[in-house]
Amino acid sequence: MAEMRYREALNQALAEELERDPNVYLMGQDISVFGGAFKVTEGLLDRFGEKRIRDTPISENTIVGLGVGSAMTGLRPVIELMTINFSLLALDQIINHAAHVRYMFGGQVSVPLVVRMPQGAGHQLGPTHSHSFEALYLHVPGLLVAVPSTAADAKGLLKTAIRDDNPVIFIEHETLYGQRGEVPDDPDFTIPFGLAAVRREGSDVTLIGISRMAQTAERAAEQLATEHGIEAEVIDPRTLRPLDLDTILESVAKTNRCVIVEEGWPHGGVGANFAALIQEQGFDDLDAPVGRVTGVDAPMPYAKSLEQISFPHEEQVIEATLALFGDRKRASRG
Amino acid sequence: MTDHQLPPSEMSLEWLRSMTLIRRFEERAGEQYTRAKVGGFLHLAIGEEATIVGTVAALRPTDYMIATYRSHGQALARGSEPGRVMAELFGRVDGLCRGRGGSMHMFDLQRRFMGGFGIVGGNLPLAAGFGLTSDYLDSDDATLCQFGDGASNQGTFGETLNLAALWSLPVVFMVTNNQFGMGTSLERHSAQTDLQRKGEGFGVPGLECDGMDVVDTWAVTTEALRIAREERQPVLVEALNYRFRGHSIADPEDYRSEEEVLEWSKRDPLVTFGDRLVAEGVLSDEQREAIDLEAIETVDAAVAFADASPEPEPSSLYDDVYVLSDQVRGWYSADHRGAGLQKGEDLS
Ligand SMILES: Cc1ncc(C[n+]2csc(CCOP(=O)(O)OP(=O)(O)O)c2C)c(N)n1
Numbered sequence: 001m002a003e004m005r006y007r008e009a010l011n012q013a014l015a016e017e018l019e020r021d022p023n024v025y026l027m028g029q030d031i032s033v034f035g036g037a038f039k040v041t042e043g044l045l046d047r048f049g050e051k052r053i054r055d056t057p058i059s060e061n062t063i064v065g066l067g068v069g070s071a072m073t074g075l076r077p078v079i080e081l082m083t084i085n086f087s088l089l090a091l092d093q094i095i096n097h098a099a100h101v102r103y104m105f106g107g108q109v110s111v112p113l114v115v116r117m118p119q120g121a122g123h124q125l126g127p128t129h130s131h132s133f134e135a136l137y138l139h140v141p142g143l144l145v146a147v148p149s150t151a152a153d154a155k156g157l158l159k160t161a162i163r164d165d166n167p168v169i170f171i172e173h174e175t176l177y178g179q180r181g182e183v184p185d186d187p188d189f190t191i192p193f194g195l196a197a198v199r200r201e202g203s204d205v206t207l208i209g210i211s212r213m214a215q216t217a218e219r220a221a222e223q224l225a226t227e228h229g230i231e232a233e234v235i236d237p238r239t240l241r242p243l244d245l246d247t248i249l250e251s252v253a254k255t256n257r258c259v260i261v262e263e264g265w266p267h268g269g270v271g272a273n274f275a276a277l278i279q280e281q282g283f284d285d286l287d288a289p290v291g292r293v294t295g296v297d298a299p300m301p302y303a304k305s306l307e308q309i310s311f312p313h314e315e316q317v318i319e320a321t322l323a324l325f326g327d328r329k330r331a332s333r334g
Numbered sequence: 335m336t337d338h339q340l341p342p343s344e345m346s347l348e349w350l351r352s353m354t355l356i357r358r359f360e361e362r363a364g365e366q367y368t369r370a371k372v373g374g375f376l377h378l379a380i381g382e383e384a385t386i387v388g389t390v391a392a393l394r395p396t397d398y399m400i401a402t403y404r405s406h407g408q409a410l411a412r413g414s415e416p417g418r419v420m421a422e423l424f425g426r427v428d429g430l431c432r433g434r435g436g437s438m439h440m441f442d443l444q445r446r447f448m449g450g451f452g453i454v455g456g457n458l459p460l461a462a463g464f465g466l467t468s469d470y471l472d473s474d475d476a477t478l479c480q481f482g483d484g485a486s487n488q489g490t491f492g493e494t495l496n497l498a499a500l501w502s503l504p505v506v507f508m509v510t511n512n513q514f515g516m517g518t519s520l521e522r523h524s525a526q527t528d529l530q531r532k533g534e535g536f537g538v539p540g541l542e543c544d545g546m547d548v549v550d551t552w553a554v555t556t557e558a559l560r561i562a563r564e565e566r567q568p569v570l571v572e573a574l575n576y577r578f579r580g581h582s583i584a585d586p587e588d589y590r591s592e593e594e595v596l597e598w599s600k601r602d603p604l605v606t607f608g609d610r611l612v613a614e615g616v617l618s619d620e621q622r623e624a625i626d627l628e629a630i631e632t633v634d635a636a637v638a639f640a641d642a643s644p645e646p647e648p649s650s651l652y653d654d655v656y657v658l659s660d661q662v663r664g665w666y667s668a669d670h671r672g673a674g675l676q677k678g679e680d681l682s
């Protein structure tokens with residue numbers, strides 16, 4: 001184990017996979033000389049050269065399409081988009097081609113492509129640079145979607161993403177890049193997709209946190225325990241496609257209550273989707289409606305005071321959780 | 335109108351065969367559409383055979399070719415079995431894409447026919463990707479990407495030409511200027527109507543060919559591919575041609591006059607090339623008829639093959655959504671069957 005930042009863990013994963021497989025290459029805007037907008041690719045140019053660490057023009061849709069074409073013909077591109085908001089310009093290539101060419105051509109080709117990008121609010125970047133779109137990509141059959149929330153997961157999941165033969169949408173979080181965590185040293189350390197992490201065990205309620213919200217849920221769980229006597233189980237699904245629904249349902253069968261926490265918008269969100277799955281599959285286990293805590297239903301504002309109330313914090317998670325217990329637990333609050 | 339000499343006679347005859355097959359195939363596909371054997375959209379390439387065959391003739395078997403939703407002909411010219419192309423139109427299991435793609439999405443990896451794309455302009459970035467692979471692996475395979483005059487207005491056109499020139503990718507971009515994007519004529523959709531010049535600002539030189547003349551198309555494309563392959567730089571070729579049928583099957587063609595169609599039909603690539611072969615003593619009238627009969631028989635057999643091919647099994651619906659492995663063991667879905675790993679899709 002070594003302690004390192006989330007960004008360093010990503011950098012290490014990229015370096016190890018570049019080392020392991022000569023057909024892996026990186027491309028994106030300002031990833032080589034500049035080292036990446038968030039410095040994830042720093043130092044890789046010196047180590048691997050400009051053939052494999054490629055700066056591109058500002059042409060998101062075409063960069064992704066180029067990646068798809070090269071993936072269809074034997075390479076393993078890892079593309080960095082500066083933020084998830086800019087991936088909207090590439091939705092055509094991501095959905096119509098990356099996700100669908102294999103199916104549409106009857107399985108004759110595969111698209112081993114990774115598109116990495118950060119999302120999330122907190123840096124006062126306003127309505128074009130701060131959103132969370134995991135729900136958008138979760139919607140699309142043919143894509144795999146990863147949302148790592150720790151340094152170890154960032155490394156282990158990225159290595160798996162690069163090795164997998166499916167197109168992967170790999171969603172990082174802007175506010176996590178500087179966070180430190182313990183990361184295994186083994187160069188063959190990987191984390192399989194479709195395996196949720198139970199961050200905290202508990203028997204009273206299941207909290208599911210997506211992306212950075214897994215951490216918010218964990219902090220809320222500590223407060224629920226100390227201040228309200230509620231033991232929350234915290235689950236970080238880590239990948240949304242494939243989804244480890246079994247772990248979620250097993251937990252709900254034990255706790256009988258569930259709250260989903262996400263940073264994105266409420267309508268058609270990840271929580272909406274999970275709530276549907278949980279009530280379809282685990283209705284008899286539920287003692288209360290599935291709760292959701294989401295970002296507010298508005299574009300992301302610039303002003304710090306407004307931005308901070310636009311995405312979930314521990315208070316909202318605690319409030320939503322207590323609401324599931326009715327008066328009995330509420331009474332024990334003070 | 336061509337100054338080029340004919341290629342050796344066996345080659346000339348092969349081109350005539352290929353163009354004839356495409357013509358008869360397309361006519362029959364249209365017929366099958368009216369009999370409801372074919373669904374969806376059906377974009378025919380009648381009139382554009384010389385552009386297709388001349389281009390394919392210039393390619394090596396290992397070169398990548400990529401085209402649009404109007405590409406039954408490209409598949410046939412690349413050597414895909416006519417029966418499998420027809421079966422794809424019929425939506426049957428023996429179709430090139432097992433009935434997943436349909437008319438707009440032909441694909442034959444074995445023959446490096448890389449599709450068949452329904453998004454106007456969407457195939458250009460992929461072509462650059464194939465070029466990048468060739469470059470990355472130090473291979474001298476080149477890529478040829480066909481798209482329409484209308485597609486030259488997409489952002490991907492400029493973005494891809496810029497990238498291909500910047501990275502010295504061995505790609506020939508061929509704009510097949512059939513004078514219309516659906517019902518919008520060239521001068522109504524493009525400020526620059528001399529399309530071969532549209533790459534200049536990106537550093538991509540332009541060439542022009544007579545897309546109604548298979549020999550000229552072949553000669554110009556051969557040179558373009560040489561530049562791409564040897565000089566490692568992309569080229570834009572404008573192939574001037576005309577489609578004799580509507581954009582898709584359902585097209586009243588109010589946007590053009592009968593006189594215009596008649597005028598262009600005097601340049602029917604199949605007729606003019608056949609006439610030339612006869613005039614130059616390469617082809618006899620009997621041979622010409624025999625080639626036509628052979629094409630008709632091939633198409634008859636293709637229809638029979640497609641008709642006999644089964645419909646895809648409902649249980650195959652989720653096949654190939656993902657590459658399955660230990661990693662992705664199945665299709666974790668939520669549908670009327672419930673959520674979870676679906677039966678028959680779990681490898682374990
Ligand atoms: C992105 C996109 N926009 C619109 C369409 C609908 N559409 C299909 S073909 C076509 C015309 C394209 O014209 P052109 O590029 O000249 O090709 P042609 O059909 O003449 O071969 C249009 C508008 C589409 N398929 N994709």
Ligand SMILES: [Mg+2]
Binds near residue numbers: 511515
């Ligand atoms: Mg056109």
